[in-house]
Amino acid sequence: IHFCPIPGGALITNNNIPASDTASSGFLGNLLVVPMDGSHWVGIKAIAQEMGRRGHRVTVVIPEISMRMGPGKHYDTVTYPVPYDKAHIDSIMSSLKDMMEKSSFTEKIRKGFSKMQKFTGFMHTTAESLLFNVSLISHLAQQNFDAVLTDPVAPTGSLIARKLGIPTINLLRGLPCSLDMKSAGCPSPPSYVPRFLTRYTDKMSFQERAFNTLVALLEPLLCRLLYWHFDQIAYQFLGEEVGIAEVLSESAIWLLRLDFTLEFPRPIMPNVVLVGGINCNVRHPLPEDLESWVSGEHGFVVFTLGTMLSDLPEETTSVFLEAFRQIPQKVIWRYTGQVPDSFPENVKLMNWVPQNDLLAHPGARAFITHAGSHGLFEGLCHAVPMVMMPFGGDQPDNAVRLASRGAGVVLDIYSITTESLLQGLNEVINDTRYKENMQKLSALHKDRPVDPLDLSVYWTEFVMRHKGAKHLRPAVLDLNWLQYYCLDVIAVLASVVLFFVILIVKCLKLCFWKLSRKRKQD
Template identity: 35%
Template sequence: MKSLSNQSHFIVGLFLAFSVFTLSCSGGKILLYPVDGSHWVNMKVLIEELHSRGHSLTVIRPKSSWYITENSPLYTSITIADEISESDNFFEEYLLKVIAIERGDASGLSFLKLQVDLFSMLSKAHYIMCKMVSAILEDKMLVKRLQDEQYDLVLTDPALAGGVILARYLKLPLVLNVRWITTGEGHFAIAPSPMSYVPLPGSGHTDKMSFTQRVKNVLFQSFTFFQDRFVVGPHYDVLIDKYLDYKTDIVSLIQAADIWLMRTDFVFEFPRPTMPNVVYMGGFQCKPSKPLPADLEAFVQSSGDHGFIIMSLGTLVKSIPADMSNDIAAAFASLPQKVIWRHLGDRPSTVGNNTLIVDWIPQNDLLGHPKIKAFVAHGGTNGVQEAIYHGVPILGVPLFFDQFDNLIRIQEKGAGKILKLSEFSSHTFGQALRELLSNTSYRTNMQRLSSLHRDQPMRPLDSAVFWIEYVMRNKGATHLRSEFYNMPWYSYHSVDVLLVLFTVVVVFVFSTVAIIRYVCYKTCCKRKLKNE
């Protein structure tokens, strides 16, 4: 009987192995057009997995790239000259302005100037991207090389949409590694987004909005419209007019992608409408922790029962103002926990003996350590997803872009706290940390999110790779794509239908009134003639 059971297990195992084999896509050729910085961190995770499954990868990178190396065992690179110089510190300059305004001058004029600076920075970033794409398409030898390679698809991050233009020019299927596109959060371009319960990025709202918040949410659409029409869109319009053989716009090209690999999920995101070609892979970069280096492990173990805290403000933040770093260090020094702080600026004068300042931390491995108590973070998507995966509560200090919106979702679920820059001081920072550490509900709620995130039929990374290979096998996924992006706005919103129906009703009413008046007139005339 036991032998029969073993034999049946062997047959089932063989069947499953055969099923996986038949669904795989052997030796595909993928052209990647990534975005640098933290976006590259998660794109590299996909690259590593695709390489391990036997796919051939080519990465197009700018010469000035921070993190995308020219030589790699994972991929072949094509390096393109760009117009970024070492003196172009867009993000650092913008961050310092944000901090100065939030912590000091919060007048309407300062806020308006900050928005102008943001639009200027976005315009320059997209301009540089478009110049890089133009350089590729003007290089006839490079274009012929790309065409001769016969790639199966283009995988790109549409936050800067050069890869979208290139995919359309080469007539290749397009897969997006996406959360942000040229106009903002990706869902708003592809799925119905009712303003009544879907908060716009930057609004700072949850999916439970008051009337005033709903008004603000609708008004925030004007920023998206302005950004698309006047800040970002014109740069891509020039490329489209010059290199594509029909009139369109960059948002329509993004909407036409075969598959959207969305870097979020509904453990983190508020529920909202979606589309069949959107694949949720939130936390795909997360993985079990590995043992720490010996020196870090010794420092962590020295924390005893108090445990330790880690702090990191992400890859883009090189430094923060000295008074702010001194406030942070002083607050840390008052805690019984040990602290590991990734800090690249000058060493604060108030650093306590319990704080270890380093240039780099193995963040995932520290978050997965049993002695971790809290994570002080800026609210970037990667860090938030890793904290969810490992069940570590967050004290969020949002700086710019999507960070406040990310942290609002964590705070709303009771798994963390937000400390705004306008409220920041050594006292408020220390008080928020002590509440996070002493109130066990934050950890309990975050561990519940972790349990929900892990309770899936397959790993998010496996799901992402399956759909990339699906597009290779089927030469696209157009059957999953809605054709709404080909419709003019008045057809999409049925304005033309409503006008026709309104016209029919008006004609019917007027015709009825005219007939009644005519009948009445004839009746009166007949009576008058009889009376005469």
């Protein structure tokens, strides 16, 4: 580890990057990676690692303080200082536990709003710390990067790419207000493309369709609100009047962590590549003690609620433990809270669990999950039916998608009882249809011409080789909405028709008048 001469920026160089034996077509490039923290880091790290392993120079830019991001074997890391500490991040994350505690409705709304404010504030601060670190940005500008790989949930990487004049590859699950689809130019007809957070499927009743259409009509407004602060940052950073939507529409390739075994079929554009299940194949054997603990005729249940909810209020914890006491399966629970004085023998509480390796184990009978996209794909990959308890973000939508395929059940975590949990577990474990549906879905999911990680690396290299993917840029991005919907054409055509109708009516009137006058004269 050595420090580079950037004030407030540290460069961690890896001396053990091996000479590659696998870089495609002999092209070796220079990639900048601007990732997001939390579970978002998983997929982007996998691509960064693989790109480095193939011999490309890969530089990952991360804040000094983060939840999960850090150095890796095959890439360099540049860090930048941020005006917060680890305790601040922990406090933002733990706010989810507060949400679970019993409180009045208005109190819940207040808490939810405060949580969201904290979270967006944290994202803006992190972005500003990078973008307005002048020496770091000018250092990056000198590196002659071929492309930027980024997660545009915070469009920091996209802004740097625009400033540096290099193409962008996005890796993401999706953006709120459909900004990703809009920026990629994908049509999203509200008649069968359910909107974010509606929990609808692709088959909607009239009422659902009406509500979905209303949401679609309000999306542009929602985008304005959500990206208002980033629009300001863009103006300050780029010095030009350009919004985030326009910056994102310049993206060369969109790698979406989706797969149509879960997602409802919808139109996509040629520069949108689906790479859902990017880390399906990365697996290791279980540690020996865990292996011997999980083995048993009834198998086991894996229980994790993600990075953001690994601790629960005492009351909720006992609801879960009471249910687990009544099932023959063992339960491995990722739990970082206060360990209760007594709990059933078939339950193991662990600070961290090798989730993917556990799901890959033949003994896994069910997966209790918050239905985050990573966990969902891991369960899908290993065909483990799920009991899903979404609590926010894309999770309720994810859960609806899997449940609509008959491969899991959805429970409300805010009103969970021992009975409802027991019923859910019994259903997915003992009703063989869940396992069968899951196995069919899993077989479809894994039947792909190219592994999602390889495909991601392929398109990243493609953009670097060809300096973008301009031939895939749809012309729709140059049309305004009047032109896109041909409203101007329809207006002119309607005017022409109207003109002729009026003309004919006038003529008829004139003829009639003349005729009647003539008759009178006669």
